[in-house]
Every structure is written in structure tokens, then in C-alpha cells.
Amino acid sequence: MSKSLNIGLVGYGFMGRTHSNGYKRANDFFDLEYRPVLKAVCGRNADNAKAFADKWQYESFETDWKKLVERDDIDAIDICTPNNTHAEIAIAAAKAGKMVLCEKPLSMNTAEGEEMVKVAEEAGVKTTVWYNYRRVPAVTLAKQLIDEGRLGKIFHYRANFLQDWTINADLPQGGAALWRLDAAAAGSGVTGDLLAHCIDTAIWLNGGIKDVNAMTETFIKERQHNLTGKVEKVSIDDACAFLCHFSNGSLGLFESTRYARGHKALYTFEINGEHASIKWDLHDLHRLEYFDHRDDSLIRGWHDVHVTDGDMPYMGNWWVPGLQIGYEHTFVHQVADFLKDLETGAVTQPDFRTALETQKVCDAVLNSAANRQWTEVG
Amino acid sequence: MSKSLNIGLVGYGFMGRTHSNGYKRANDFFDLEYRPVLKAVCGRNADNAKAFADKWQYESFETDWKKLVERDDIDAIDICTPNNTHAEIAIAAAKAGKMVLCEKPLSMNTAEGEEMVKVAEEAGVKTTVWYNYRRVPAVTLAKQLIDEGRLGKIFHYRANFLQDWTINADLPQGGAALWRLDAAAAGSGVTGDLLAHCIDTAIWLNGGIKDVNAMTETFIKERQHNLTGKVEKVSIDDACAFLCHFSNGSLGLFESTRYARGHKALYTFEINGEHASIKWDLHDLHRLEYFDHRDDSLIRGWHDVHVTDGDMPYMGNWWVPGLQIGYEHTFVHQVADFLKDLETGAVTQPDFRTALETQKVCDAVLNSAANRQWTEVG
Amino acid sequence: MSKSLNIGLVGYGFMGRTHSNGYKRANDFFDLEYRPVLKAVCGRNADNAKAFADKWQYESFETDWKKLVERDDIDAIDICTPNNTHAEIAIAAAKAGKMVLCEKPLSMNTAEGEEMVKVAEEAGVKTTVWYNYRRVPAVTLAKQLIDEGRLGKIFHYRANFLQDWTINADLPQGGAALWRLDAAAAGSGVTGDLLAHCIDTAIWLNGGIKDVNAMTETFIKERQHNLTGKVEKVSIDDACAFLCHFSNGSLGLFESTRYARGHKALYTFEINGEHASIKWDLHDLHRLEYFDHRDDSLIRGWHDVHVTDGDMPYMGNWWVPGLQIGYEHTFVHQVADFLKDLETGAVTQPDFRTALETQKVCDAVLNSAANRQWTEVG
Amino acid sequence: MSKSLNIGLVGYGFMGRTHSNGYKRANDFFDLEYRPVLKAVCGRNADNAKAFADKWQYESFETDWKKLVERDDIDAIDICTPNNTHAEIAIAAAKAGKMVLCEKPLSMNTAEGEEMVKVAEEAGVKTTVWYNYRRVPAVTLAKQLIDEGRLGKIFHYRANFLQDWTINADLPQGGAALWRLDAAAAGSGVTGDLLAHCIDTAIWLNGGIKDVNAMTETFIKERQHNLTGKVEKVSIDDACAFLCHFSNGSLGLFESTRYARGHKALYTFEINGEHASIKWDLHDLHRLEYFDHRDDSLIRGWHDVHVTDGDMPYMGNWWVPGLQIGYEHTFVHQVADFLKDLETGAVTQPDFRTALETQKVCDAVLNSAANRQWTEVG
Numbered sequence A, B, C, D: 001m002s003k004s005l006n007i008g009l010v011g012y013g014f015m016g017r018t019h020s021n022g023y024k025r026a027n028d029f030f031d032l033e034y035r036p037v038l039k040a041v042c043g044r045n046a047d048n049a050k051a052f053a054d055k056w057q058y059e060s061f062e063t064d065w066k067k068l069v070e071r072d073d074i075d076a077i078d079i080c081t082p083n084n085t086h087a088e089i090a091i092a093a094a095k096a097g098k099m100v101l102c103e104k105p106l107s108m109n110t111a112e113g114e115e116m117v118k119v120a121e122e123a124g125v126k127t128t129v130w131y132n133y134r135r136v137p138a139v140t141l142a143k144q145l146i147d148e149g150r151l152g153k154i155f156h157y158r159a160n161f162l163q164d165w166t167i168n169a170d171l172p173q174g175g176a177a178l179w180r181l182d183a184a185a186a187g188s189g190v191t192g193d194l195l196a197h198c199i200d201t202a203i204w205l206n207g208g209i210k211d212v213n214a215m216t217e218t219f220i221k222e223r224q225h226n227l228t229g230k231v232e233k234v235s236i237d238d239a240c241a242f243l244c245h246f247s248n249g250s251l252g253l254f255e256s257t258r259y260a261r262g263h264k265a266l267y268t269f270e271i272n273g274e275h276a277s278i279k280w281d282l283h284d285l286h287r288l289e290y291f292d293h294r295d296d297s298l299i300r301g302w303h304d305v306h307v308t309d310g311d312m313p314y315m316g317n318w319w320v321p322g323l324q325i326g327y328e329h330t331f332v333h334q335v336a337d338f339l340k341d342l343e344t345g346a347v348t349q350p351d352f353r354t355a356l357e358t359q360k361v362c363d364a365v366l367n368s369a370a371n372r373q374w375t376e377v378g
Helices: A014-029 A046-056 A065-070 A083-095 A110-123 A137-147 A176-181 A190-206 A329-344 A352-371 B014-029 B046-056 B065-070 B083-095 B110-123 B137-147 B176-181 B190-206 B329-344 B352-371 C014-029 C046-056 C065-070 C083-095 C110-123 C137-147 C176-181 C190-206 C329-344 C352-371 D014-029 D046-056 D065-070 D083-095 D110-123 D137-147 D176-181 D190-206 D329-344 D352-371
Strands: A003-010 A034-042 A060-062 A076-079 A099-102 A127-129 A154-162 A209-217 A222-224 A231-233 A239-246 A251-257 A266-273 A276-281 A287-292 A302-306 B003-010 B034-042 B060-062 B076-079 B099-102 B127-129 B154-162 B209-217 B222-224 B231-233 B239-246 B251-257 B266-273 B276-281 B287-292 B302-306 C003-010 C034-042 C060-062 C076-079 C099-102 C127-129 C154-162 C209-217 C222-224 C231-233 C239-246 C251-257 C266-273 C276-281 C287-292 C302-306 D003-010 D034-042 D060-062 D076-079 D099-102 D127-129 D154-162 D209-217 D222-224 D231-233 D239-246 D251-257 D266-273 D276-281 D287-292 D302-306
Touching: A003 A014, A003 A065, A014 A034, A014 A046, A014 A329, A014 B014, A014 B046, A034 A046, A034 A065, A034 A329, A046 A060, A046 B014, A060 A065, A065 A083, A076 A083, A083 A099, A083 A110, A099 A352, A110 A352, A127 A352, A137 A190, A137 A266, A137 A276, A137 A287, A154 A190, A154 D251, A190 A209, A190 A239, A190 A251, A190 A266, A190 A352, A209 A352, A209 D209, A209 D239, A239 A352, A239 D209, A239 D239, A239 D251, A251 D154, A251 D239, A251 D251, B003 B014, B003 B065, B014 B034, B014 B046, B014 B329, B034 B046, B034 B065, B034 B329, B046 B060, B060 B065, B065 B083, B076 B083, B083 B099, B083 B110, B099 B352, B110 B352, B127 B352, B137 B190, B137 B266, B137 B276, B137 B287, B154 B190, B154 C251, B190 B209, B190 B239, B190 B251, B190 B266, B190 B352, B209 B352, B209 C209, B209 C239, B239 B352, B239 C209, B239 C239, B239 C251, B251 C154, B251 C239, B251 C251, C003 C014, C003 C065, C014 C034, C014 C046, C014 C329, C014 D014, C014 D046, C034 C046, C034 C065, C034 C329, C046 C060, C046 D014, C060 C065, C065 C083, C076 C083, C083 C099, C083 C110, C099 C352, C110 C352, C127 C352, C137 C190, C137 C266, C137 C276, C137 C287, C154 C190, C190 C209, C190 C239, C190 C251, C190 C266, C190 C352, C209 C352, C239 C352, D003 D014, D003 D065, D014 D034, D014 D046, D014 D329, D034 D046, D034 D065, D034 D329, D046 D060, D060 D065, D065 D083, D076 D083, D083 D099, D083 D110, D099 D352, D110 D352, D127 D352, D137 D190, D137 D266, D137 D276, D137 D287, D154 D190, D190 D209, D190 D239, D190 D251, D190 D266, D190 D352, D209 D352, D239 D352
Parallel strands: A003 A034, A003 A076, A034 A060, A076 A099, A099 A127, A154 A251, B003 B034, B003 B076, B034 B060, B076 B099, B099 B127, B154 B251, C003 C034, C003 C076, C034 C060, C076 C099, C099 C127, C154 C251, D003 D034, D003 D076, D034 D060, D076 D099, D099 D127, D154 D251
Antiparallel strands: A154 A266, A209 A239, A222 A231, A239 A251, A266 A276, A276 A287, A287 A302, A302 C302, B154 B266, B209 B239, B222 B231, B239 B251, B266 B276, B276 B287, B287 B302, B302 D302, C154 C266, C209 C239, C222 C231, C239 C251, C266 C276, C276 C287, C287 C302, D154 D266, D209 D239, D222 D231, D239 D251, D266 D276, D276 D287, D287 D302
């Protein structure tokens, strides 16, 4: 008999869907003792919350997250609301003894994040932050290859996350699907939204970041605000690039923008080591590029690895070689790992404490850009 | 309130999983009046059938498909068993008034297929065959571009399906996962397994095939047989290539093999028209390559279309631009279309009658290879 | 002191330029005892011949190839005229004791080619045919990898040569740059022009071809003829595809057309062996794709080899790693090899006898298409 | 009758070869009034200079560049020696009334460069600096597309130049082919060698750079010095990355290193504009990637333009569509443009004054890295 893990989901937007899908699919593909039960979804608008509950087969819905947090039949609170609500909900949930699964970034800033870590650790509740790209099989494979020492000493790490969806000056900011353009709700622009992903992966793969030197830009200075109906100053960063030093002596180069025509969600990273290099790209997330200088010189070149064989991370649970999975599977994997860790008692990475490291780098990046100088990471 | 469609699944192998996943996901992503209910799975081995039912949350299991077909609480029979059982089960199901969803190829041969069509049409039951690749969004997009006339007159159609999983001479044939190497169960080798997919897509995109000229080869002549324990002659085609003429005057070139090192499941097709050409590749199924000679000459080149925007076929139901889906989604799409067609009364393509056309080409191909001559299609 | 090799060039079209460039560059990059001297170019139009001589610094020009062949100061006759003149000029040159470098294909048909071989061998003159693609460094590398046995037993060889320059029905045939569309001058269409290249490479890499089964098509049935001014039937093959068996037991699949939108000169081949596979593509001629199943499974994938390092064939004579060469270099290489072989007494491949093998396959292909049946090669 | 341009080449290393090839090929492919005559090559080692003269057919050789500069039969001095000699030779040549073609970078620093510009302009001699990548047809095409306004307002420019040839710690520095690792001869490491190329192209395509913020690193701190025989400190930058602002408001990101495994000479740039984006890559220099948001949404994607058609920059002078040229052709193009400009009186870009702008950016980059702060460009 499987054990239930009763889920209470706060927020039913894009991330509400990815997480719900994760809960509903994990046990079809992974052998797990625990099985998530979709107990309740919570949203301020009752009609929308009910519609979401019906579609995704949640047993009930709430319109006040505080009530959800208090419910005895909920084991875990999953936070899919805008960034400015993460801390309050997470802290309340932890204090209520619930496990907390929080969408990234952890918080609006380091201070908030530190409080979240403190409360969660004091409460002794299991936490995780949905930095889902760690669980793309090709990215997990990269981690494995690095940990095996195949790359040798690392010289360079570069990552970018390029989009093009906000170039239109007529796009408003704020509210519903556009809260990411509103600094009050999002905290920052591409730094917290996109670079946070790049930084989480980078720290995981290449260790801590010591100092950063950043440049940000807001190309469209004013936009209509959906919540006020007025044209207001845009306070988020449309683009951000930074140089950095990693603790292991390698150099880092990061860039993100929503003004790169031709790139929808192009998260890429590349790592150059003494012996070997690795490249990955979200637009073809099922592939990993690998170059090894130790290959016989006549056939030396980038290996284009189609990460679909059964011996690749997670892939033994899906189909057969050659048949790719996609974006949403990263959330299924995170659910599967969370459930398995619940079974074994392991920490599911990244937990709040780990995710706080990314928050510190984001803060340093924004500070560096504001002050136009090299800035130590917190 | 949604209406139920009660599913009875026969067979719990690889295709049992892809279909089950389709049934379980369709309503999370598509707005549909009908919702599949996983009533029962059927398999000869009770332990395995029960395990599958538990994992995938089927309400019950059966060990005799004839009992399943007779059950009043089943609306539709889904056939995922080896090819040599399709006809018998489909005919019984149709006669019992069940809808029939049959894994491809339709049948062992044209004669069997004609009988299946006849019975199903007489019974007036809804049918479909799982030629799932039609519902890769990029492939559906190709169909749309062709139907809009963008390519103009077609000159060439070429397709291949390359794999490399049977090169090892120690691989046995027959039984369980290896029934595809046993002619008694599979009918043929790559022709029915892989070329059938290529042919179905080709007819859909480019119209009927008039005549064919084929060559087949069996590289490994004998293999241990799992069912008899003896080394037996291999009767399937390991490789098959054929030339053909389409009714629209274009030339066709098809090839399939399981002896192409480096290709796991490389189904590709390319269509060359007077004005424009299209290429697609299963290893990157979320992309479509498009070349249009009418582009301004300075920027003329193959367009690498990342088929993830909301205005692409099926994609408005999934995530956001840039985030790819994978192999299994083709089955979700087929379920969603089947359910929608049930609602509207439309025929879900390919039905048995349409799928019979592919069977006729397969038969002509095998006859041509056997007789070493051009052969008219049925 | 270098020794001179006095060149007499017949024809000053496209191939006249590629060969002349080969003669002028070889000694800048290769250490060779012999140095070509551009003695004379020959063409029927005196103004054009003189202009070509001036531009390319030929010492003189002729308007009658028979006079060129008789000149004492000429060591080697290079034939760059349409196919229907190869035999006559080559035979006369050989009888006059000249070395003969003949543009491909060797001849209009096998009978003509046999006569050319016979006369050249009786005369004991050095010959070569400009199947230049053998000397793309990546192709030469492919040969080397195959000869080292890296691929193991070969299962499949496929090649195609796709162009799109004759789709316009208003394009006339015959004369000057368009003699390739005139069967009287060219002998055949894509078979002799493009497939001949594919066949030459295939025989070189994979051994002899036993039998073929071909299909040809002429999409545009009539075109204005430049020489007569009348609309005339088009007798060349616009497209040709064939199946074949190689002597080593592998299957072959070849296709060529001038009606494939989006492909300018896409000569590609792929070879699938028991252990490894190779792919190459003329549009990126400086790359070779290599897959080896024996690679560690976690990093197994196609190697994208940028064939520019100094240990790659021919590349030590050019620049530094990463800096690519192009199409014309294949002719420089053939000149360099011809000169080196002259020094050492080696045969320069392909000589007339070797090139005759390709002619035999071309004849079998055209016969097979005409008779719609499998045809033995020569 | 063509007019002669008598060339005196100083230095016979790698660049001596690329330039010599340019002089020898330009008139074969371009219609030009002037024809270069290889009068003399100069090098300190008489044997080497003579061998180079013999191989490349220079009429004579010198061992003292001052004598070459004084020769009456020399029209133009071409400087291919290490960076620390550019200024002295160029200034002497200009004062002697010779045209000067100088290998990049212009000088060791801005001050030296300013003196070179001053002397050359006072002398009224024609100058050019071999920033050859401007004349890759795909790069020239990029310039044309930008100048036509196709991209609209520019948001981002990013470029990198990645190599991997100095990772081996046993590689010595200094002397002959390794002078680039010796700060005394090279001035800097990747900044002057590689980033100078990226900066020249960037200014040409996207206008001036206002300020920079750079980071440099020397991974291998000490190497054996070939000239002294001792292990000495390495003073060059092994890697350099910088952020910048362009005058047009766009953000720039540049990186170069010789420690990126898998990249031999990977110079890439990408420009993101309001409407369209462009990408280019030296490893496939015959291709340009172009994305235009105004394309019909169903077929919107990166255009992979194979820059070989006759209407592409420079390509009408070479072969036929589909047949690529290579690295060395950029020098042929620069010679052809220089000769054509000589005929018409136009300035050949970049001349010394233009190349000085790149020098200023390089100096700002090195200063910024040394001082760890944003630095205005001089």
C-alpha cells in the first residue's frame, strides 16, 4: 500500500500547472512508496480556483492561503504565487509544521530568505525550491560527468538565458500573467526570474561564486500598469550581465535578457575544463554536448549525446532510446526525488538553505550593477 | 459534468504505457467533454497484469481478452498486443459493439486488414490506429503548410527510420520484448514496425503511392529463439529500402533498418516542392526545418522552427514558447482528438479504413522485394 | 631546382578555372619537385580563350585542341570540355604521348571509356580523372578510418547529391553553361553529372557495386534549346534514385536530383558499420561526423570533427586548427598528388581504369531505369 | 595592361603566408587594374627568408627591413612581424612614402598607434590593417543587413573568441611561433590577439564603444621562456571578458580565452535587434544565421543562410552556389579591395585611423581589468 502525501497548492498559474502535473505523473513512472494526493488548490478568485481544481482533479479549493495552511489534512504546502508572497506563506506553513515546496526564487532578497531558512530549520520541516533545471536528464548527466572528474580543473563557466517576449513597448506590466514585469511583485526582472536558474545550476555544477561585477539595463522605461491603469516607470531589469570568480578559480560569465530576438527560452551553459568541456541548451534539452581532448585526435570533436538511453539519469523510467522527453518532466523528477527522499530521509536539493546561496548571488549582482563596482557575494 | 469513456486495455508492454499515459493526461491539458476511465487492463500473466493495474491505477484486470471484450462496463478496447493478435481481438471487439483503438500496424497483411475494416464498418463502431507521429506538433504543422499550398507542386518525398538495436548477433528473437524479431508474431521486420509509420505519414502528407520497388535484407540469418530455446532462422527483414511513385507524380524513397549505428530512432522525412521544402526528424521532434525559395535572396536559408509557440498545432495547450514537449505527447494528442471527435461525431484519423492503405503499401513492398520487381499497390 | 610540367588546358569554363587554380596554388602549399607551367589554354572562341589566358596567366592560347595536342612544349593535356568530347581528345592526347587529366565523368558510356583505357594503357601515359571529392580532407579521413577497420563490417551506404537550380521551367537547355541539360553533350543528366561523384566515392570507400535497381524522372519535359532556338524534348534525367548491393554485402541507396528546393550542392554520404558510422556533407565539407558504439555509454554520440588540425589529411599544409579550407582546395590536392606521384612513379587515383568502374555503374543505372528491372554492373 | 603594385613583405610566418596568398590570388578572381608583384620578402634569418622567397616566388629577399623600406622598387610595405615592431616599421615605411599594410593589432598601445596615424597621415600614404574577418562574405553580409536597417534598434551585441591551444603547462613562451605568449613581443595576450578582432568587427557593425568593465586571468603563471631558457613569469592575459556600453545604447559582452577545450578558433558574434537578430561563427564561416520576427509566425525560425550564392558579397567572383570558400579568402578579398581602392582613390577600411579605435578599446579593457573598475574608452 502506498502512503499518501497530501498536497495543498497555493497559486494556479503556469507553475501551478507544472507542479500539478508533476504530482500526477510521478508514480506512473517511478516506483515510490509515497503517492501525492491533490487535496486542495488555493487562489483568491473562487471561480478560477474551482475551475483549476476541476480540471486538475483537486479534491477541494480555498481562497485564503492561511486557511489552507491550517488544514489538518494537508501535509505539504506548495507555493506557486508571485515572489513577494513566498516568505510569508512559507514561514506560516513551516510554523504550522507543513513541508514546503517553494517555486524559485526563494525570496525577494537575502534577508527574507535567511528568515525563511531559520524558521524552516527550527520547525524541522522538509523544504525544497523548484530549481527544476537540475533535473533535466542532460543537466544531471553533466553533474555526474563533472563529479567523476572527467573535465579536470575548470577554467570557464558561462551561462545565459535569453528571451524575446517583452520587446513590444505596448506590453503592460503588473497583474496576472505579467507580474514578472512589476518590481513590486517580482523583486527584480531577469535577475530573479532567469539568472537565478543559471546561478543555481552553476553553483551546483561548479561550486560557490566569490564576487561579481554586473551591468543591468531597462530598455523600455515606462509601461502601462495593469493594476493602476497608469503609465508607470518600469523598475525591473530587462537585461543583466555579470562577470564573476568562482571559488575554484574559474571565471564566470552570465547574461540574461528578454530582448534577444530569436530566443524564446534559450538557457545555455558551457563549462571548459582542462581535459573536457560540456555544453547544454534548453531549446534542445534532451541533448548534451561533450568534448574530450583525450579522444583519439582523428576522431576528436564534440560528442552530440542524445540523452535518452536507459542508463542516463531518470531515462530508464521513461521510454526507449531515441525518444525524448520535455520540459515538464523536470517537475515530475523533482516530485519523484522528493517522494523518494521522504522515504529514505534524505534532503531534497535544493532545500531552502541551498537556495539561499543563489539569492545571495542575485543580491550581489543587483548591488554591483547599482554601484558599478565589483561586489563580494554575501 | 464530464462524460466517461471506459477503457479496456489489452497488453501492458511499451505501448500499454504510452496509451495509458495518453488517457491519464489528455483532460489535464485539453478541454474535453469526455474523460477516459481506466476500467481494466488485460494480460495473460495475472501477476503482471495486476502490477500494471496498480501502477497505472486501472480499476481491475483480466487475463483473458475475450472476457474483457464481453464486459458491459467497457466502451472501448485498446489493442497493444503483438501484430498477430490485432485482427482477432479487433473483430471480436467490434462485433461486441466496442470502439476499437488498435496499435499499428493495423494487421499482419492486407487480407486481415480488409476483414477488420469490413467488420468494424458493419458494426458501426468508432476505430482508430495509433500512427502517433501524425500528432507530433511539427508534423501536424507540416501537414498544415502543405495543405496551404506553400510547397507548390511536389517533386520528392524521402523518409527513413534508422535504428541500431539489433546489431548484436547474440540478441535472441521471440517472446516478450523481442516479439518484433519473430516473424510469426510481427509479420515482418522493419517494414511493418518502422516503414509503416513512414508510409502512413507520407500518404497523409503527400497522397497515395502507386507502385514500389523494394529491396530487403536479413543481416543476421539465425538467432536463438526465446520461445523454443533453439537457434532458428530469422524470417524478418532487418532492413528494407524502396523506390516508389506517388499519385501526384512525385518520387519517393524510403529506407529503414535496425543496423544503422548511431541512430536510435531516427525517423526523418523531407519533402521538396516547387517553392518550398520541409524536413523533420524524430530525434528533435520539436523542430521543423522549412526552406522557401521565395524568401529574399540575401536571407534565404532553411528556417529552423522551434515548434513551441501557442499558435502551433497542439502547443497552445502545453507550456510557453521555447519549452518543448516530447514523444509521449503524441499519444496524449491522439486521445484528445479521439475524445473531441467523439463529442463532435467526426472520424478520428487514421481509422481502420485509412490505415488499410498503409497495409497495402507494406504488402506491395514485401512482395516487390521477394519478386525483385516493380509492384503496383493493392 | 624544380622541374616543369607543361600544361595544355582544353576548355575554359567552370572546370577550367578550378583546375587552373589547382595548378597555380599547389606549389605554394606543398613541397613538390615538379611545378606546373601554364603553357596554353584552348577554346573555340579566340577572344574568350585569350581573355582566359590573360586572366589566369597562361602563356598562350589555341582555338583547335588538335593543335594543342601536337605541341611539343606540352606535357599534359587537361580536358575540361563537355562530356561528349572527352574520348576523342583523350585518345588523341594519349596517342601523342601526353599525360591526360580528364574532367569527370570519364566518358559518355562504358564502351567509350573502355577505348580510352585501352589507348591510354597502350600508350603508357599517366592519366587521372578529376573526381575531386576524394580529396576533401574529411573524405580522405573517412577513407583512412575505414581502412583502419574502425567501422567493422559495413551494413549500409547511402549517398545523395541534391540541387535545385533547374526547377524553373523557363531555363533553356544546351550550349555554354547549360550543356549539362542537353543529353547530346552531357550523355545523361544527374546520373553522369552528380551520381558519378557519389559512385566514385562509394567504390573507393566501400568497394564494388554488384547490381542496381534505378528509377529516373524528367520533370520538365520540354525546354527551349539554346543551339536550335526551338522548344525541344528534354532527354536528360532530372532525378535518379537507385538501390544496390555492394560486393561486401552492404546495401546501397543513392539519389540525385536538381529539383530539391533548399539544396544547392548537397552531396552527402553516410556509412553504417558494425561498430561505427560516418557522415559527411559537402555544404560543410570541413566537418566529418563520426559515431562509435564503443565509446563510453554516458558520452556516446556523434563526434562533430572539425577537420582542420595538422594531423588531418592535407591540412598540415594549410593554416592552423579551426581555420577551414573550401571547395577549390580539392583540386589543389589533386594537382599536388599528381605531381608527387609523378615524382615517385605512383599511379594517381582515380586513373582511367578506375574511373571506368564508375562509368559501368552509371550505365547499369540508366539501363535499369529504362528497363525497370535489377541490372548487373558491367 | 595591368599596373604593378610592388610588394615588400616583412616577416614570413603564418601571416606572411596568408598575405602572400592574397597577393597571388586576387587577380585570378577579381577584375583589377593593379596586379601585385612579389618583389621581396624580409626576415632576419637569410636561409629562412630565401626559402620563403623560393616557395612563394618572391623575386628577392632581404634580412634588414630598413633596407627593404629604402628600396625604390617597392611600392608597399606589408608588416607581418610581432606586434612590438609594427610602429617602428610602419613609421619608417610611411616616412619613405610607401603604402603600409599592417597586420593587426595596429600597435602595442594607443600612444604608439596615435603616432603611427599621425606619421602616415602626414606622409599621405595609403594604409590598411589586416582585420581580415570583415571580409568573410557572411560578415560583410551582416554589415549589409544591418545597414539596410533590417534589425531595427539594437539591444545586444555579444562576441567571443575561444581557443584551447595553451592549456598545456609545458608549452614554453617567447620566440618564433610562440611570441604571442610573450608580453614583451605581443603587448597583451588574448586581448590584442583575439579580442581585437571581435572589437574591430563590433565597431564596424554596431558603432563605437563608450565604456568597458573587464576581468583578465593568467591561468598558467610561469612558463619556460624560449629566448632566455629560464622559467619566467607569464605576463599576458590568458583570458579576458568584458561588459560594455555602445554609443547606440546597446549592451556588449565580449570574452576571449585560450583555455576553452573544444574550441580551436571559435570566433562568434551575435546581434539582437528590435526586429531581427544575426549570428555568425568562424568555425562555419560560410554560414550566417538570421532571425526575423516579422516572418510569418508558422515558419518563423533562424534562417541558416549558406553564403555561397552569386549575389552574396564577394561570392560572385568564386564558384557556384553551395561551394564554400575558406579562411584564406578573407585576405584575398582584402587585397582585391585594396587594389580596387587604389584604382578609385577610396580609403581601404580599416585604415590606421580606424584601427586606432580598436586599440583604444583594448587599452581601456586592460586598464579596467588592472583597476577593477568601469573605464571610459579613450
